[in-house]
Amino acid sequence: MRTQPSLLSLAIxxxxxxxxxxxxxxxxxDHILLDLLGRTLKAGKLxxxxxxxxxxxxxxxxxxVIQALNxxxxxxxxxxxxxxxxxxxxxxxxDVDIIIGALRSDLTSFMNEWRSIFSRFHLIIVKDPxxxxxxxxxxxxxxxxYAKSHMDxxxxxxxxxxxxxxxxxxxxxxxxxxxxxxxxxxxxxxAKDEKGFLVDAVDQxxxxxxxxxxxxxxxxxxxxxxxxxxxxxxxxxxxxxxxMCALSCGLWLNLADFDAPTQALKPGQRNSRYVDAxxxxxxxxxxxxxxxxxxxxxxxxxxxxxxxxxxxxxxKLRWETMEDIWSGMCVKIVCDxxxxxxxxxxxxxxxxxxxxxxxxxxxxxEGVKLMEEVVPFFQSVRLPRTAATAxxxxxxxxxxxxxxxxxxDPVFARAAEAMSEWIKLWKALGSGSLPL
Amino acid sequence: xxxxxxxxxxxxxxxxxxxxxxxxxxxxIRNLDFLEMWRPFFQPYHLIIVQDGDPSKTITVPDGFDYExxxxxxxxxxxxxxxxxxxxxDSACRCFGYMVSKKKYIFTIDDDCFVAKDPSGKPINALExxxxxxxxxxxxxxxxxxxxxxxxxxxxxxxxxxxxxxxxPTAxSHGLWLNIPDYDAPTQLVKPLERNTRYVxxxxxxxxxxxxxxxxxxxxxxRELIGPAMYFGLMGDGQPIGRYDxxxxxxxxxxxxxxxxxxxxxxxPYIYHSKASNPFVNLRKEYxxxxxxxEIIPFFQAATLPKDCTTVQNCYxxxxxxxxxxxxxxxxxxxxxxxxMVTWIEAWDELNPxxxxxxxxxxxxx
Numbered sequence: 097m098r099t100q101p102s103l104l105s106l107a108i109x110x111x112x113x114x115x116x117x118x119x120x121x122x123x124x125x126d127h128i129l130l131d132l133l134g135r136t137l138k139a140g141k142l143x144x145x146x147x148x149x150x151x152x153x154x155x156x157x158x159x160x161v162i163q164a165l166n167x168x169x170x171x172x173x174x175x176x177x178x179x180x181x182x183x184x185x186x187x188x189x190x191d192v193d194i195i196i197g198a199l200r201s202d203l204t205s206f207m208n209e210w211r212s213i214f215s216r217f218h219l220i221i222v223k224d225p226x227x228x229x230x231x232x233x234x235x236x237x238x239x240x241x242y243a244k245s246h247m248d249x250x251x252x253x254x255x256x257x258x259x260x261x262x263x264x265x266x267x268x269x270x271x272x273x274x275x276x277x278x279x280x281x282x283x284x285x286x287a288k289d290e291k292g293f294l295v296d297a298v299d300q301x302x303x304x305x306x307x308x309x310x311x312x313x314x315x316x317x318x319x320x321x322x323x324x325x326x327x328x329x330x331x332x333x334x335x336x337x338x339x340m341c342a343l344s345c346g347l348w349l350n351l352a353d354f355d356a357p358t359q360a361l362k363p364g365q366r367n368s369r370y371v372d373a374x375x376x377x378x379x380x381x382x383x384x385x386x387x388x389x390x391x392x393x394x395x396x397x398x399x400x401x402x403x404x405x406x407x408x409x410x411x412k413l414r415w416e417t418m419e420d421i422w423s424g425m426c427v428k429i430v431c432d433x434x435x436x437x438x439x440x441x442x443x444x445x446x447x448x449x450x451x452x453x454x455x456x457x458x459x460x461x462e463g464v465k466l467m468e469e470v471v472p473f474f475q476s477v478r479l480p481r482t483a484a485t486a487x488x489x490x491x492x493x494x495x496x497x498x499x500x501x502x503x504x505d506p507v508f509a510r511a512a513e514a515m516s517e518w519i520k521l522w523k524a525l526g527s528g529s530l531p532l
Numbered sequence: 533x534x535x536x537x538x539x540x541x542x543x544x545x546x547x548x549x550x551x552x553x554x555x556x557x558x559x560x561i562r563n564l565d566f567l568e569m570w571r572p573f574f575q576p577y578h579l580i581i582v583q584d585g586d587p588s589k590t591i592t593v594p595d596g597f598d599y600e601x602x603x604x605x606x607x608x609x610x611x612x613x614x615x616x617x618x619x620x621x622d623s624a625c626r627c628f629g630y631m632v633s634k635k636k637y638i639f640t641i642d643d644d645c646f647v648a649k650d651p652s653g654k655p656i657n658a659l660e661x662x663x664x665x666x667x668x669x670x671x672x673x674x675x676x677x678x679x680x681x682x683x684x685x686x687x688x689x690x691x692x693x694x695x696x697x698x699x700x701p702t703a704x705s706h707g708l709w710l711n712i713p714d715y716d717a718p719t720q721l722v723k724p725l726e727r728n729t730r731y732v733x734x735x736x737x738x739x740x741x742x743x744x745x746x747x748x749x750x751x752x753x754x755r756e757l758i759g760p761a762m763y764f765g766l767m768g769d770g771q772p773i774g775r776y777d778x779x780x781x782x783x784x785x786x787x788x789x790x791x792x793x794x795x796x797x798x799x800x801p802y803i804y805h806s807k808a809s810n811p812f813v814n815l816r817k818e819y820x821x822x823x824x825x826x827e828i829i830p831f832f833q834a835a836t837l838p839k840d841c842t843t844v845q846n847c848y849x850x851x852x853x854x855x856x857x858x859x860x861x862x863x864x865x866x867x868x869x870x871x872x873m874v875t876w877i878e879a880w881d882e883l884n885p886x887x888x889x890x891x892x893x894x895x896x897x898x
Contacts, residue, residue, distance in 0.1 A: 290651065313829065314744035316706065316798050317713060317728065324730055326723065329716040330745025330779040332829045333822065345677060352678060355690040362687065367678070369685055373732040381739030383675035384691025414690065421691035440677050467693045471674065 197265030263403035300443035301391035308338025309437020346389035385424020537655035548576035557629035622768025624777035661801035662752035669699025670795020707750035717815035746782020774817030
């Protein structure tokens, strides 16, 4: 018969999961510190920061274990991040939620690939309500998992259809209480930059969000807040403070986010070009915001990322959806209206090959057709000055969608409905201090 | 540590695209030694050299180049009283070269710009890249997150409307600079040692409605599509401002391109900019511009052109009227500039009559 783990053992296990919350380990007795170090190593959670924590205790036994195991400070294991010169804000790991929509059940390889980058943070994994199998998630993460039962409980079973497929992540956005959200598709793994270093996508996204954006005038040297760059001659000084960046859109190596017709025409095309730039997408310029690799400031535009446009034949591959494109157009309009910025470019993730473009083509032509109506609509949307919050803006857009696009296709009428419902949900559940 | 390409003679065989349709315009006050390095890329093309400063000085052009050279005397002779619109003692005089050219495309480059190397160490044929940029469409109405969709290895992303995938003609290709970046004087003073070492492998269309600072160091454009808008203003000797020539041309050009549905690209190619000008001298030249641009930018951002302006010349004359109306109160300089803008168009039309009529233009020294 196996003995139950002691309270001490359970406490140490919990400590391993919450290592990112500790600033000082020296009050711990030596034997507990040693045990903690051992379990941290076993869990694969030793990184620069944690190593420094242990070394800072100055305890001889700890230091000799570190030396005996030949643990060394790695100079550049992951692309080093220096917060931009304009950023005075100190971002804590606890300000960030990483939200993953699980459309496949076995997340083991996905999580292991991201371990060195994700393990510092709290994760929310939301299971596609249409997925029947149990999720397989490896140990060693600080993670909360949500499934259909939670959705039914929180929003009611009739409303939980909102979260089917790729839209399941929006449930995570709704219930999170962190300032910054990073969300990546479950078929992406960390990319390597041109020098062969692993790209810390989370760090880059946070850097994008915490340095200003410059939507009112284009800087030809791209992001002026990056090290080694600046504003060029001719850039007005009054615009050099920039505005808050609300959304950071990353890119994809290998399988780029093409639509089905494009990928079907060029089945072998893979994106191998690493473009070393982040830039602000200018105000009033529209863009296709892909949901594959994004991050945003939830406090500022949380409600604007919404599950609304669902294609009649929507499927479980990005080629068969338009929900993120629709959501992204709303976000850009709202950001332009509220005077905030959207950045595009780094970080890259590596997107695995999946699916068959020609098969998806049979379904996704509908989305391609709808974009032709969507674009002129968004070009003409005008938000009243009285819309001063993200919620207000979404309500206005929903009204306009119902009025102008609703008559063209039932999918738009449903989108307008979904948007209004979403705002009600957000107002009821999206704010407040208690996480669910 | 970024370096220029040293041995360009060994550059892979160059196929000179648009050899008979493109002129290379180079303003100079010193010498043209830098052409030696560009030889494999430039030699097949015709050069227009605009000599600034003392016309009695002889500028030696390296052997083997086919060129025409204009000094101040030539400019005065050819334009007569209209020569007042061409700046003196400032590289803005280069726009005279645009005016006298008979070709469809112009590439202009400064005499302190050398051949750069790409990350693999290969010398960059900047001219070839500019031509590729200009010959492929632009996409100003919708931003493509994978940048130029017409590049090999790229395409339009999901969500990009198909009706916008044909793009529009590209009027301007704006290249960038490694080593000495194009900073203004205050930035140069604060960061004298900063060098641009980041090679960003992208070309992108600047969206409609967005202005940008256009640098004249490494620039190509379709003269037939947008030539008359490329007036580099009144700078240098006798003028209260300098180092805003290309900026002014860029703002006018972008407003007109947006109005006429033409595209402006920026990004590749890179050249290697070798000389940092004296930041104190620059500060004296730019000083007024730094304040004035706070008025100028909102002016251009708000500028609209009437629907009946369908040619570049009409658009430009209309803009000049608006400059006179709205910017004169900032400084009487703008009144003069507005007049010069009109003079420029008159001179342009005189030297470039609509096809059918003959133009008697005295050639410069060969």
